[in-house]
Amino acid sequence: MTVRKEKQEERREFLSSSVKLAGAATVGALGVPMLDGLNPSAATEAASSVEIDVTKVPPGGQVTVPWQGKAVMVMNRTPEMLATLEKVQAQGILKDPDLKVPQQPPYAKNIYRARMEQKNMLVLVRICTHMCCIPLYKPKPNSVRPGWLGGFHCPCHGSMYDLSARVIVTSPAPRNMAIPEYHYEDGGKKVVVTKMYPKARLC
Structure with a gap:
């Protein structure tokens, strides 16, 4: 494999990993508020x-x-x-x-x-x-x-x-x-x- 092809492979892997990480972060960011919404906060419980x-x-x-x-x-x-x-x-x-x-x-x-x-x-x-x-x-x-x-x-x-x-x-x-x-x-x-x-x- 030439140096040029090796760099292209590394670049593809990097981009692929970045997209996966970004997707996981987005799901996590959305998931946390959804889970929090199922459990009343301490402030909500105190106000009730x-x-x-x-x-x-x-x-x-x-x-x-x-x-x-x-x-x-x-x-x-x-x-x-x-x-x-x-x-x-x-x-x-x-x-x-x-x-x-x-x-x-x-x-x-x-x-x-x-x-x-x-x-x-x-x-x-x-x-x-x-x-x-x-x-x-x-x-x-x-x-x-x-x-x-x-x-x-x-x-x-x-x-x-x-x-x-x-x-x-x-x-x-x-x-x-x-x-x-x-x-x-x-x-x-x-x-x-x-x-x-x-x-x-x-x-």
């Missing part, structure tokens, strides 16, 4: 949940934080506030006293609409089920109307809810307010809201 320090919520108080474009509220109900729940139920003024409409996860299907290990803590999506307004927190008795035992009042259209966010019969709102999926961490000191309960509807 919210953590709230419940030790900073005083008895009778509440804190509302933004979460996935919605307002999530954590309320620390006193024993006196919890006692009003049975009174409201006994009055027969609730649209869905037995929680037949799935507006809460199964572990919150009770009079407190909460996890029983911390039944005083109400975790809810603070959105009226009528037209997606933000109801006011009105815990003081008689602050909305005579005989009011405490709860939530939506001044936009008059919907009312008790201290478990259960809708009262005279309200235009059709359903109880939604309870998201959540759990406790750090020995119950921190509540972590993870996602909407799939069967629940906001408005």
Whole structure:
């Protein structure tokens, strides 16, 4: 083989290898984003949940934080506030006293609409089920109307809810307010809201 032919062969091999490498790099560059797209990033996972320090919520108080474009509220109900729940139920003024409409996860299907290990803590999506307004927190008795035992009042259209966010019969709102999926961490000191309960509807 002449020197000229050897150089031509070397040149062909070099070009062939370069094309293969370029092709592999392109496939790799496209493949990585595709694989990454199948796995949510740490930022995405962090944005999908919210953590709230419940030790900073005083008895009778509440804190509302933004979460996935919605307002999530954590309320620390006193024993006196919890006692009003049975009174409201006994009055027969609730649209869905037995929680037949799935507006809460199964572990919150009770009079407190909460996890029983911390039944005083109400975790809810603070959105009226009528037209997606933000109801006011009105815990003081008689602050909305005579005989009011405490709860939530939506001044936009008059919907009312008790201290478990259960809708009262005279309200235009059709359903109880939604309870998201959540759990406790750090020995119950921190509540972590993870996602909407799939069967629940906001408005």
